[in-house]
Amino acid sequence: MSIDFDKLVKEQHYPQWNQTPEEVLKLANDYALQEKQLFDTIASVEEPTVENVLNPFTKFYNEVEFPINQITFYQHVSADKKLRDASTEAEQILDQNSIEQWSRYDVYSVLKSLKDKKLDLDPESQRFLDKTVLEFERKGLALTDAKREKVKKLQVELSDLKVKFAKNLGEDTGCVYLTKEELEGVPEVVLKQYEEVESEGQTKLKVTFKYPDIIPLFQHASKGETRKIANIAYGTRCSANEEILTKIIKLRFQIAKELGYNTFADFALEVKLAKSKDTVLNFLNDLRDKLTPVGESELQVLKDLKSKDLEARGLAPEKEFYSWDFAYYDQRLLEQKYQVDSLKISEYFPLQSTIKKMLGFYETIMDAKFVKLSPKPTEVWHEDVEMYAVFKNIKFGTLEYVGVIYFDLHPREGKYGHAANFGIGPGYLNQNGTRKNPETVLVCNFTKPTKTTPSLLKHNEVVTFFHELGHGIHNMLSQTKYAKFHGTNVEYDFVEAPSQMLEYWVWSKNEIRSLSSHHETGKPISDDLIDSLIKTKHVNTGLSNLRQLFFGLFDMSVHSIESEEEIAKLDLFKTWNTLRRDVTLLPDGNNPTKGYCSFGHIAGGYEAGYYGYLYSQVFAADIYYTLFKEDPMNTENGIRYRDIVLKRGGSREIMDNLEEVLGRKPNSEAFLSEIFGKTSHL
Numbered sequence: 001m002s003i004d005f006d007k008l009v010k011e012q013h014y015p016q017w018n019q020t021p022e023e024v025l026k027l028a029n030d031y032a033l034q035e036k037q038l039f040d041t042i043a044s045v046e047e048p049t050v051e052n053v054l055n056p057f058t059k060f061y062n063e064v065e066f067p068i069n070q071i072t073f074y075q076h077v078s079a080d081k082k083l084r085d086a087s088t089e090a091e092q093i094l095d096q097n098s099i100e101q102w103s104r105y106d107v108y109s110v111l112k113s114l115k116d117k118k119l120d121l122d123p124e125s126q127r128f129l130d131k132t133v134l135e136f137e138r139k140g141l142a143l144t145d146a147k148r149e150k151v152k153k154l155q156v157e158l159s160d161l162k163v164k165f166a167k168n169l170g171e172d173t174g175c176v177y178l179t180k181e182e183l184e185g186v187p188e189v190v191l192k193q194y195e196e197v198e199s200e201g202q203t204k205l206k207v208t209f210k211y212p213d214i215i216p217l218f219q220h221a222s223k224g225e226t227r228k229i230a231n232i233a234y235g236t237r238c239s240a241n242e243e244i245l246t247k248i249i250k251l252r253f254q255i256a257k258e259l260g261y262n263t264f265a266d267f268a269l270e271v272k273l274a275k276s277k278d279t280v281l282n283f284l285n286d287l288r289d290k291l292t293p294v295g296e297s298e299l300q301v302l303k304d305l306k307s308k309d310l311e312a313r314g315l316a317p318e319k320e321f322y323s324w325d326f327a328y329y330d331q332r333l334l335e336q337k338y339q340v341d342s343l344k345i346s347e348y349f350p351l352q353s354t355i356k357k358m359l360g361f362y363e364t365i366m367d368a369k370f371v372k373l374s375p376k377p378t379e380v381w382h383e384d385v386e387m388y389a390v391f392k393n394i395k396f397g398t399l400e401y402v403g404v405i406y407f408d409l410h411p412r413e414g415k416y417g418h419a420a421n422f423g424i425g426p427g428y429l430n431q432n433g434t435r436k437n438p439e440t441v442l443v444c445n446f447t448k449p450t451k452t453t454p455s456l457l458k459h460n461e462v463v464t465f466f467h468e469l470g471h472g473i474h475n476m477l478s479q480t481k482y483a484k485f486h487g488t489n490v491e492y493d494f495v496e497a498p499s500q501m502l503e504y505w506v507w508s509k510n511e512i513r514s515l516s517s518h519h520e521t522g523k524p525i526s527d528d529l530i531d532s533l534i535k536t537k538h539v540n541t542g543l544s545n546l547r548q549l550f551f552g553l554f555d556m557s558v559h560s561i562e563s564e565e566e567i568a569k570l571d572l573f574k575t576w577n578t579l580r581r582d583v584t585l586l587p588d589g590n591n592p593t594k595g596y597c598s599f600g601h602i603a604g605g606y607e608a609g610y611y612g613y614l615y616s617q618v619f620a621a622d623i624y625y626t627l628f629k630e631d632p633m634n635t636e637n638g639i640r641y642r643d644i645v646l647k648r649g650g651s652r653e654i655m656d657n658l659e660e661v662l663g664r665k666p667n668s669e670a671f672l673s674e675i676f677g678k679t680s681h682l
Contacts, residue, residue: 014379174209245599268608368394468499
């Protein structure tokens with residue numbers, strides 16, 4: 001079958017990205033007014049029906065998702081500070097209005113009355129109504145008037161603080177200035193990307209805290225003092241966020257208490273797969289017990305490596321192995337024992353070639369097609385942005401256009417500094433039966449190409465890209481009736497599983513070879529290099545997972561406070577540094593940091609939920625081992641997974657989807673086998 005994709009691409013309508021700061025603020029106020037008008041209309045209904053309540057409600061929240069997400073997304077990616085500031089202000093306007101409207105008892109009572117009629121709705125519509133009524137109740141609408149008003153005020157204050165925290169993190173310009181001598185060991189190709197500045201009468205190199213700058217320093221700077229300076233500076237960035245996060249956690253405590261919960265964690269977990277604080281803490285502590293002996297054994301290997309290294313270089317021995325030593329000696333271990341040179345491997349993963357091959361994987365596994373577009377300047381927010389139209393069901397002749405995916409891959413001032421997928425435009429079914437297709441964005445920070453060298457991805461960056469692309473594919477291939485349930489709008493302790501599952505492909509020999517292409521010769525990576533790389537998959541897995549456990553335990557610790565006395569004494573600095581030393585096994589040499597000031601996940605999004613990164617790995621491993629381990633490129637299983645898990649988004653209970661796709665209840669055997677090489681249950 002011959003398909004004219006160029007013609008199909010031209011038939012689609014793509015969003016415009018040319019709003020001014022003034023337009024962004026006007027749009028925010030317009031949408032806030034529209035939301036109020038909707039709520040006024042619903043509140044006036046005396047005899048609620050699907051036609052006069054549910055349909056207008058779902059229509060509004062379907063249609064408003066993309067434009068609202070668009071104007072609030074500029075704060076993360078625009079090169080124009082005025083537009084970023086307007087975007088941040090727009091988010092505050094919209095959040096405050098939303099809190100006001102979702103605190104209205106008159107609207108809640110109408111929706112509750114509709115739910116109580118026990119209508120004969122289709123399952124997704126019933127789920128929408130049930131979840132909406134629950135959202136109102138989780139905002140305090142089942143409380144007395146006085147308590148409702150108190151919760152609303154607390155939520156407004158909390159919303160403002162979360163926006164301020166994110167803005168401080170996004171606008172961070174932290175860096176360290178170091179001489180070339182201090183940066184001994186850092187490869188020349190990395191040194192060339194650092195800006196030269198005059199400081200204290202010396203020429204120094206400016207190392208920003210963006211990943212392409214700071215990570216190579218931690219991995220390659222041979223002078224321990226340099227790594228220590230950078231580690232402390234990096235760990236104490238965004239100190240202004242300390243007071244903000246303290247207030248955020250105290251406000252969450254107050255809100256949870258007003259709503260009748262023992263702790264904020266109890267409140268947050270009620271709507272997640274884990275359901276209870278005890279389930280989460282048992283999972284984390286049991287995993288910690290299993291990982292700690294592994295981590296201690298790994299640490300001894302690294303200590304021995306450090307001792308030999310210092311002796312070989314004629315340097316004084318050091319008794320301790322510090323937190324700033326880990327990335328450096330982890331890298332040395334990979335190079336010396338496993339002959340894995342991350343920079344050498346990166347030569348086989350030029351960005352553009354790797355993207356094309358990655359997309360080819362998804363095309364095979366999930367019967368999809370990606371067509372690169374040549375966007376007009378008004379169709380992207382920055383000239384670096386790439387854009388792809390996505391289609392599915394190519395092989396079966398029932399071709400469907402499913403949406404557009406954007407890649408914004410290089411760092412710049414004011415841009416979001418990590419790697420993430422933003423599902424800015426969820427898909428949904430219009431009331432006339434046509435479908436609104438989704439838009440999703442991958443935001444990463446990979447090294448920019450130079451005149452002579454393309455952007456080259458280290459293997460861990462390939463893993464990161466594949467992971468975030470997994471979220472993007474989840475958003476692209478989902479088809480739900482309502483935007484509320486589209487794509488990654490699932491329980492937060494499952495949301496990472498589809499992306500984590502897809503990471504297995506970049507640790508599979510045939511798939512690594514297929515992805516690779518040397519940037520000069522075009523040749524694939526050698527089998528010897530691949531074999532060495534695969535052997536490193538679980539090198540220092542104990543220490544790496546203990547670090548993740550530390551984040552999860554810190555998050556649960558500050559959100560599991562039960563008493564007014566305890567919350568009044570909240571000490572993030574002490575809690576962070578005590579847990580970090582105890583759990584990660586890596587001492588800081590009495591140099592405590594304030595890493596929580598840049599811990600964006602628990603400021604907004606993953607609060608009492610960071611454990612989900614580990615929890616969801618159980619599901620990810622189970623799916624991969626069951627459906628793909630024997631044949632990673634199996635299209636039949638890929639389509640089955642696509643249509644049972646990805647397509648349904650959050651429109652059904654995730655556990656039901658998992659049991660259907662696996663043919664049984666999920667278990668932890670694959671997860672434990674992957675990490676420990678055994679199959680005991682957690």
